[in-house]
Amino acid sequence: MKMVTQGSLLSAFRYDLPASLVVFLVAVPLSLGIAMAAGAPLAAGLIAAAAGGIVAGRLGGSPIQVSGPTASLTVVIAGLVHTYGWQATCLITILAGAIQVLLGLLKAARAALAVSPAVAHGMLAGVGIVIALAQLHVVLGGSPQHSALANLIQLPGQIIGMHGHKVMVGVLTVLVLLVWERLPKRISAVPAPLAALSVAATTAWLLNWDVTRIDLSGAIATWAPPQVPQGDWHHVAGAALLIALLAGAESLLCCTATDGMHNGRRADLDRELCGQGVANMVSGALGGLPVAGVIVRSTTNIRAGARSRSSAILHGVWVLIFALCLGGTIKLIPIEALAALLVFIGIRTISLGNARKVHGHNEVPVYLVTMTGVIVIGLAEGVLAGLALAALLALRRLxxxxxxxxxxxxxxxxxxxxxxxxxxxxxxxxxxxxxxxxxxxxxxxxxxxxxxxxxxxxxxxxxxxxxxxxxxxxxxxxxxxxxxxxxxxxxxxxxKSPPKPAGRWWLPWAHRRRAEPAMTESECxxxxxxxxFHRRTAPLVRPVFTELAAGQQPAHLFITCADSRIVPHLITSSGPGDLFTVRNIGNLVPRADSDPCDDSIASAIEFATGILNVHTITVCGHSGCGAMAALLDGPATTAHLRHLGRWLRHGDSSLALLEGGADGDDPDTKLDRLCRLNIQQQLANLRTYPAVNEQVQAGTLKLMGLYFDIGSARVEVAPPGAPDSPATVTSLASEPERR
Known part of the structure; x- marks a missing residue:
């Protein structure tokens, strides 16, 4: 336990601490900007970032997600602030958090698993483009517009009027990000985002470049406690439910998206929803914005090398410390460097690998609709459009x-x-x-x-x-x-009924049902x-038989009983061309020196070992063998069957093994023992053939025994040689298969 604790601390110090600093540097300006856009006090953004990082990071179900104020709720919050005032909006945030906790306890978060991956990938790509377009204006020395389309339209004019020092800081940051991973491991062990911000800040300070700084004077002093909303409680409840659903959906979608971006433990969605709810209640009580899992900060966290939830918690701690006493230190980092970092991260979220995956499943329309909707309309609207299209396509396929x-x-x-x-x-x-x-x-x-x-x-x-x-x-x-x-x-x-095999050749004829008149006695x-076979199976196996038409190359000679219950290809899961099969009554192999000699078995052995060059010869016996039962009953049983009686003499050596064992067994036990011993005796008989014996000694041929228990449909393996007890027979299955 001590070693695990030390390893966790070392991992947190090496990976999570630097990552938390990077996320902290990204979260502060974003939180302040979101608060300003929503018409809320600047401190509300910092409170939400701290609550999201510490509370949701500790209680949530995702080990890597970072929570805080989100841009997708800006329009909703702005409307609530305009209608009810800021303090009343804080109480609505508390109510939304309570709803999220209730939904998490009811296991409602599982619905997020039904989201198509194409929607999640499209959301990531759309958010990446939106962030990149907005922050590119900051890199060029301007201000982002109110929408992605406006940012795109204003971009040419922004490029023409760009400011030298600000652009140089942004370009320098991007260059460091691009080359950092190609440096030696000792250097690249420091996260690239942290290194890029450090290099940009140091260069701007040494060269005295004209860059933009953040002024936080008076931000904390604007905090106010929540108040009860004045107005129709139906509208208030609706607003709380809207925030709960939007923030919860964004958090769960962020979970599903980020789960595919790291190798750690998968997210517990119900726990995540409860954690987000508690974080919203804490944030609203302290006068903060609503909290949700934020894709930008989460991806930043992952790219920065975070390994556990310690990074999200530490990021919230840094935001809290900064808000209380270290607000002036942020002036060391140029806003343009932070913007360049966000541009780089935004572009990295557009993964060509994800695009190829959805293309392979014909879900490109869902991906494009989601991405376009996020860019043109908004995050929630784009995701809803993608979900609707994915549902329509799924309905069409089904x-x-x-x-x-x-x-x-x-x-x-x-x-x-x-x-x-x-x-x-x-x-x-x-x-x-x-x-x-x-x-x-x-x-x-x-x-x-x-x-x-x-x-x-x-x-x-x-x-x-x-x-x-x-x-x-x-x-x-x-x-x-x-x-x-x-x-x-x-x-x-x-x-729906579960699928069954298209062909049912393995079922006995009596078990097959057809929705047509029953066969008459004269039908075959x-x-x-x-x-x-011609209707169902032939079209499927025709390509295989076309290849096999030129000749056979089986690897196994399979000697088994003629019993109708034994289907070699079924019990070995083999196909055409795999087994060179010989069947006879009792799966007997007459000795090479037997008199009279059995040319049928001898010729099959010669052909298999001399022409086909098989690697294995298998003798397969089975339970309840009629030939073995006849041996136990004595010659009188087959006295009227002259050829059968003469054939069964080849099993006398197996019967001798049984008679040399213990007495007193009941007839069923004796029959079972004889069926097993007979397998091993026939394996011994195979060694009397010179070609077989030579190849076995040379290691080019293996002898193997199988025993098929018909009642349990279980196949067991027996080693060569005649044992004193059938205890050496080993089951091939961990337990009997049930049919």
Whole structure:
């Protein structure tokens, strides 16, 4: 614990302390400017910065976010100050904080997780452009305008009339920021923003440049306590709710945005909302502006190298100390240097990597609308516009219906409908279905996860009309039986069904249900199975089989039982071309010197090891093996089956191993032990083949035993050799899979 504490202190001293100073230097002028723009006392901005840093930084759920007065609430605060006065606005801020605490306790902050990343990235880019345009005017020796568009329009004239010393300070700051990270690590260990401000301030002081300074005289003396608003309490409550929602939304959006900019612990949004609420209550009680998570300060904090919440708390402490007794020290830093730092940070928030991410998910419109809205209208309006567009696009994707038509060689028309069938997709669905010629035999696959009543009526009415005119319709549903249940009058679930595999080849025929008349006795399940393969699976696997058509190169020889319950590709999750498979009754491998010799097994071993050069030979047995049960019952069981009895003689060596073990086991236990011992005996029999033995000794071939427990659908592995006890068999799964 002591080492952890020392490490935390070292990290705070090395990373968070310098970062807090940088954020402090950025927060002071911004806080004062926001207070002035809102018509509030200058001290209100400093009080809010201190409360946001200390209270929200300590109680909030984000380890890296910095809170304070925010420009996005300037218009709202200005209106409240004009209507109710400043002291009444402070009480409204307290009420807004209480609402935020209540929402946080109710876990309402989780709604912020539904915000599209494209909206967050667009917000970051828009805020970056707004900040860069505004502060560029300050760098050029002027004053920022009331909007981003006005700043852009006035920029050419500002460039023409720019002032030399002020521009030089800004350019010097940007140059230091650009080259600082390329310097040796010993030098670049100091955060670049702090170094840039220090270099700019020192240069301006040594050369006596004409730069702009801040005058804070009389700022603290203007503080006044909150008062009860005079007016309609409905309007007061509405104003408090508006501030709570705007400030809370900005804080949570800032959390989600900054979470992707650092490698630390992710934010707890509910805790963050509660922390913001307490900070607003403290700020309002002390006569400060409303508090929110501020993207500019948070990104500045991250860029400056902050690692924990200590940076935000320390930044609030520095603001508090400065407001009380060190107001004159800010005059050492030129405003133009601070503005240049903000221009640089604003541009850095426009990430091309984020733009490429949203482009890859076709969310560029959301990104552009959010960014444009933030720049042209405002932060809240731009975010709302982005959210609205993201919701519309999501609704369009969720209700998109894909209809594929393909004519089969037998003349039947195969139609596949994919997506979510809602009333929004009915026009397109109806158009495609009505275009099918009358009298056509149609196989309709509904690969859907939801169907509402309008979609059902459209499909059902078309089916009835098509069959009335002489056509046939066979409907197969890949997911839940939406159509079948609706046709039967069953109540439909309001939720979407979970997706299931498009192909169901692994299910026994008896488990497959189709929304068509049941098969008659004369119909062949194999024929119908091949038809289903042609419709569903063949288009998916055709590219794989095209590659395999030139030849096979399996890495495994898989010897297993002919039992119909054993599906090698299913229990090994293998595909075409992976396993060279040999199946026989009892997964037996006759010894190479057996008389008579079994050419079937011997030839497969020779071909696998001599031509295919497999790396592994696996013998797979299973529980409840009928061949092993016949061995236990004795020769009389197969006396009337001459060929089977002769074949099972190859299992006598496995039976001898069982008889050499302990007695007294019940029949089921004996059968299970014999099934396991038989695997290892056949592995030993494989070593009697010279080619196999040589490759095993050379290390180019591995022998492996598998045991499939049918009842639990569990595969176990057994090492080569015949053990005295089946205890050496090890499960491949941590626990039985449940189906």
């Amino acid at each position: 209700t998109r219906v894909t209809i594929d038509k393909r004519e089969e060689p037998d003349g039947r028309l195969h139609v596949t409908v994919s997506g979510s069938l809602t009333f929004l997709g009915v026009p397109h669905l109806t158009q495609e279905l009505r275009a099918i010629p009358t009298g056509t035999a149609v196989d309709l696959d509904l690969n859907i996860d939801f169907m509402d009543n309008a979609a059902f009526e459209a499909v059902h009415s078309w089916r009835l009309d098509h069959e009335r005119l002489g056509g046939t319709v066979a409907i197969d549903e890949v997911h839940d039986q939406w159509y079948t249940m609706a046709a039967g009058g069953a109540r439909m679930s309001p939720a 399940r194999l024929t119908q199975g091949t038809q289903e």
